[in-house]
Amino acid sequence: MELNLVEVYLKKYFEGETTIAEEQALQTYFLSKNVAQHLKQYVPLFEYYEQQKEIQMPLHVTEKSYKQSMIWMSVAAAILIIFSFYTFEFQESDNLNSNVYGSFDTPEKAFAETQKALNLLSEKVNVGVQSMERMNEYEQSKNKIFKTN
Amino acid sequence: MNQKEFMQLVVPFQSKLFRLAKRLLVSAEEAEDACQEVLVKLWNKKNDLKQYNSLEALAYTMTKNFCLDQLKSKRAQNLQIVHNNYAENNSGLQQNIEDKNSLDWIEKIINQLPEQQRVIIQLRDIELLDYDEIAQITEMNPTAIRVALSRARKTVREHMIKTHQYGIKLS
Numbered sequence: 001m002e003l004n005l006v007e008v009y010l011k012k013y014f015e016g017e018t019t020i021a022e023e024q025a026l027q028t029y030f031l032s033k034n035v036a037q038h039l040k041q042y043v044p045l046f047e048y049y050e051q052q053k054e055i056q057m058p059l060h061v062t063e064k065s066y067k068q069s070m071i072w073m074s075v076a077a078a079i080l081i082i083f084s085f086y087t088f089e090f091q092e093s094d095n096l097n098s099n100v101y102g103s104f105d106t107p108e109k110a111f112a113e114t115q116k117a118l119n120l121l122s123e124k125v126n127v128g129v130q131s132m133e134r135m136n137e138y139e140q141s142k143n144k145i146f147k148t149n
Numbered sequence: 150m151n152q153k154e155f156m157q158l159v160v161p162f163q164s165k166l167f168r169l170a171k172r173l174l175v176s177a178e179e180a181e182d183a184c185q186e187v188l189v190k191l192w193n194k195k196n197d198l199k200q201y202n203s204l205e206a207l208a209y210t211m212t213k214n215f216c217l218d219q220l221k222s223k224r225a226q227n228l229q230i231v232h233n234n235y236a237e238n239n240s241g242l243q244q245n246i247e248d249k250n251s252l253d254w255i256e257k258i259i260n261q262l263p264e265q266q267r268v269i270i271q272l273r274d275i276e277l278l279d280y281d282e283i284a285q286i287t288e289m290n291p292t293a294i295r296v297a298l299s300r301a302r303k304t305v306r307e308h309m310i311k312t313h314q315y316g317i318k319l320s
Binding site: 012014015016017023041042044045047048049051052053055056057058064 | 167
């Protein structure tokens with residue numbers, strides 16, 4: 001845009017007399033690489049307006065969907081615990097020497113297997129608890145940032 | 150009208166309301182709260198919305214009024230408005246060297262304008278509304294708008310130029 005025209009528009013601009021089209025023309029000029037030296041001081045202003053146009057309303061995970069995902073996590077963890085417990089039990093029942101389902105030859109062996117089972121169970125419970133802890137962290141940082149109503 | 154229909158009507162201009170609220174309240178958090186309040190009010194009026202030729206203009210007006218009320222009640226309580234856009238040890242428009250050409254400095258200048266001028270700058274220079282639309286939202290006549298806009302732009306220029314010269318003197 002011709003420098004003369006820019007200066008005419010600029011004068012009108014500060015009087016509040018420019019049309020939207022003329023203001024757009026000024027915007028284009030000041031965001032271009034060819035701004036006259038004595039007008040460079042106005043560049044930040046038009047850059048600021050351009051930046052401000054892009055601001056969007058922030059989106060957050062809502063309370064409702066967070067609670068829902070918590071519920072699904074606990075259900076999944078519970079299923080995992082129960083499933084791993086039953087899986088372990090089924091695996092041990094193909095001992096050829098045992099007649100009765102679930103029993104072992106010697107008390108020592110029974111004790112060892114029981115201990116194994118309990119360890120496995122506590123392992124699985126810890127996995128579930130760990131993911132709960134992570135959820136708790138999320139909840140805490142969320143509460144730090146956002147006002148809870 | 151169900152919730153889905155309502156959101157479809159409102160979502161297109163949600164960010165515009167947020168930007169106006171942030172211009173007045175400065176804090177993004179408070180601006181979000183204000184927008185939520187306005188949405189609730191609009192939802193409560195959902196059966197009357199058809200009588201308005203521009204839902205957007207109505208929402209803008211409600212946002213502006215809500216934010217101005219917030220500012221008024223804060224002043225009445227003599228609360229100091231503390232927000233993280235301003236350094237606590239700066240009073241008025243003292244400029245830090247680091248700010249010199251940054252957009253933060255422009256923001257500080259604009260956010261120190263009187264509220265009405267801030268609204269008009271936001272609606273004209275950022276949202277690009279014409280004088281008739283601005284008149285509807287601010288309930289001012291176009292001449293008054295032009296005068297306020299001119300005043301605002303000149304004030305901003307004055308503060309920008311002042312600091313630019315200060316910068317040149319140093320170097």
